[in-house]
Amino acid sequence: MTDMSTWQGRVDAAEGPLGQRWHQVIKPLSSLTPAGTTVLLGFACDAGVVRNLARPGAAQGPAAIRHALRNMPVHECQALADGGDVVCEGDALEAAQQSLSAAVARELAAERFPIVLGGGHEVAFGSFRGLAAHAAQRAGVPRIGIVNFDAHFDLRKDVHGTSGTPFLQIARDCEARGWPFLYACMGVSRYANTAALFARADELDVLWRLDEAMGDAQSALASFIASTDDLYLTFCLDVLPGAVAPGVSAPAPRGVGLDVLEPLIDTVVASGKLRLADIAEMNPRHDVDGRTAVVAARIVARIANGVARGAGHAVR
Numbered sequence: 001m002t003d004m005s006t007w008q009g010r011v012d013a014a015e016g017p018l019g020q021r022w023h024q025v026i027k028p029l030s031s032l033t034p035a036g037t038t039v040l041l042g043f044a045c046d047a048g049v050v051r052n053l054a055r056p057g058a059a060q061g062p063a064a065i066r067h068a069l070r071n072m073p074v075h076e077c078q079a080l081a082d083g084g085d086v087v088c089e090g091d092a093l094e095a096a097q098q099s100l101s102a103a104v105a106r107e108l109a110a111e112r113f114p115i116v117l118g119g120g121h122e123v124a125f126g127s128f129r130g131l132a133a134h135a136a137q138r139a140g141v142p143r144i145g146i147v148n149f150d151a152h153f154d155l156r157k158d159v160h161g162t163s164g165t166p167f168l169q170i171a172r173d174c175e176a177r178g179w180p181f182l183y184a185c186m187g188v189s190r191y192a193n194t195a196a197l198f199a200r201a202d203e204l205d206v207l208w209r210l211d212e213a214m215g216d217a218q219s220a221l222a223s224f225i226a227s228t229d230d231l232y233l234t235f236c237l238d239v240l241p242g243a244v245a246p247g248v249s250a251p252a253p254r255g256v257g258l259d260v261l262e263p264l265i266d267t268v269v270a271s272g273k274l275r276l277a278d279i280a281e282m283n284p285r286h287d288v289d290g291r292t293a294v295v296a297a298r299i300v301a302r303i304a305n306g307v308a309r310g311a312g313h314a315v316r
Contacts, residue, residue: 002028002084006063009070022072022080022301029083035111038077038304040066041103042085043278047093048122048163054249057285059088062117064247064284068297077304083107083114086126093161097126104130104276113307115300116278120249121154124166124234127278131232132173134275145182145228146170147221147268149261150236150280151189151211151252153197155204163249163281171204184224186264187211187239187256211239211256221264225271233268233277235299237292245295247287258295262302269306277303 007026012019029039042062049058062085086103088096100116104127107114116127128146135142148154148167155171156164167183174181184207201208207224209217225231239261242251268274279296287293 002082004028004082006066007070007082020074021070022074023070025074025078026080026082029081033081033110033112034079037079037081037112038307039081039083039107039112039114041083041100041107041114041116042066043096043100043116043119043123043126044085045088045093045096045119045122047088047091047096048161049120049249051093051160052162052164054163055283055286057283058118058120058249058281060284061119061282064287064290064293065117065279065282065296065300068290068293069300072297072301075305077301077308079308080304081112093122097122097129097161100126101129101133105133108134108275114276115303117300118278118280118282120163121150121236121280122161122163122166123278123280124154125161125169127234127276128170128232129173131230131276132177135230141179143180143182143227143229145224145231145273146184146234147224147231148183148185148234148236149187149239149256149264150185151187151192151238151250151255152236153185153188153193153201153206153208155197155200168200182224182228184208184221186214186217186221187261189252189254192250211252211254214256214260217260217264218267221267225268225273228273230275231268231271231273233265233274233303234280235265235278236280237296238281240295245292247283247292248281249283265299265302266306269303270310272310274307
């Protein structure tokens with residue numbers, strides 16, 4: 001059963017219904033949760049980050065984001081449910097990813113909109129596989145577009161899955177299925193990716209933009225979206241400047257500001273093709289004044305409100 005004890009906060013009773021906050025409307029996920037509800041799923045996992053020799057602490061990420069969401073004002077999104085956490089025990093990453101995939105597929109089948117709270121970016125392989133399982137039930141070859149806001153390609157080769165490998169794993173999964181691999185990575189740092197990763201991105205026909213060259217990102221992203229049937233949005237908090245998001249595994253010395261990224265998020269959501277979103281690399285162990293968690297909460301709420309504005313288009 002979902003632990004709802006986190007969902008307590010400020011109550012502005014004198015303001016009436018228009019003064020409500022998320023903690024006042026969110027409910028535990030159940031078989032009675034209606035279609036169209038935005039469902040939060042936690043991925044409490046550090047295994048991929050540890051395997052990637054980075055700073056652990058992301059397993060506490062879902063709790064930190066929920067805490068920051070408690071007092072989020074209710075705007076367009078008024079149907080909210082908490083589906084609890086998938087917890088990775090020790091190094092059992094693959095089992096945790098499989099459990100996440102099943103949870104995501106279940107929510108999509110119920111015509112609800114899942115937002116996954118990470119956790120390291122190994123969350124992406126579990127998230128994508130859940131959407132893939134859902135899409136595979138339809139006729140034809142799915143054209144699932146992945147939009148990743150990230151300082152890193154996360155296309156690294158390794159003997160096993162890590163937080164640095166998920167999109168190469170997805171590329172190989174798509175190849176095995178006979179599906180196109182449609183991947184856009186926005187905000188890439190030239191100083192955080194080897195030449196091998198840039199070469200691999202080009203070999204896989206990845207759409208990418210550097211953090212220092214985002215001027216045409218909006219038009220490039222719009223063209224990318226037009227080539228897809230379904231979208232999966234994944235936001236790695238380390239794409240942001242380190243001063244804005246210090247609570248990540250690898251803080252960015254430059255990064256890309258919210259003033260650039262939020263309009264791009266809006267473009268993805270407004271397409272009507274978005275089926276799934278997640279937030280990656282929230283690491284409260286290294287956060288400062290809860291700064292990163294508050295940013296993560298803002299992004300979650302922005303996505304949820306955007307989906308609610310286009311109700312009926314985000315589930316398929």
